[in-house]
Amino acid sequence: NAGVTQTPKFRILKIGQSMTLQCTQDMNHNYMYWYRQDPGMGLKLIYYSVGAGITDKGEVPNGYNVSRSTTEDFPLRLELAAPSQTSVYFCASSSGQGIGTGELFFGEGSRLTVL
Template structure:
């Protein structure tokens, strides 16, 4: 049972480059999320999805895009990378709304550095 799988684990980008962080879950969860984690700041929600074909912005969506073509996959696209996007990115999923049960299942994270 893999849970939530993120790739890549590490990546270094140059300013202006683009990339996609991949996320897949095998728990048949409808809800999926992308968070970024910066030191001392907790986690901030970038985008989330309540099911295939439905996505919505979180607290810090600027500079990112997402898509949800299947229940399993929720890729995060970074366009024109900037140093402010240097962070650790976490994908998560939940069976129900995260604010109702708080039970999120997280991937192990993708550490991105933009130079």
């Protein structure tokens, strides 16, 4: 199993550009998450999904959108990139009995810089 795979690993955007971070998991997990990690900080939840077709906002959703058309894929869309979105983004998945439960598995992260 590859686990959780994110692409790209690095990206530089200009202010106002848009892009999509891809995330795929092959563990058949129902729950998937997008976090951002700012320098020297913990992780903050952007969006999460409890299954195909169902998504919801986390702590810091502004400026982002997600979709979940399949169990495996959970892309994160950045619209009109701003310098405040410079961060490292982590996708994660879990197989617990409810949102936030169960062991959390992370992708390797995507470092995004907005100039």
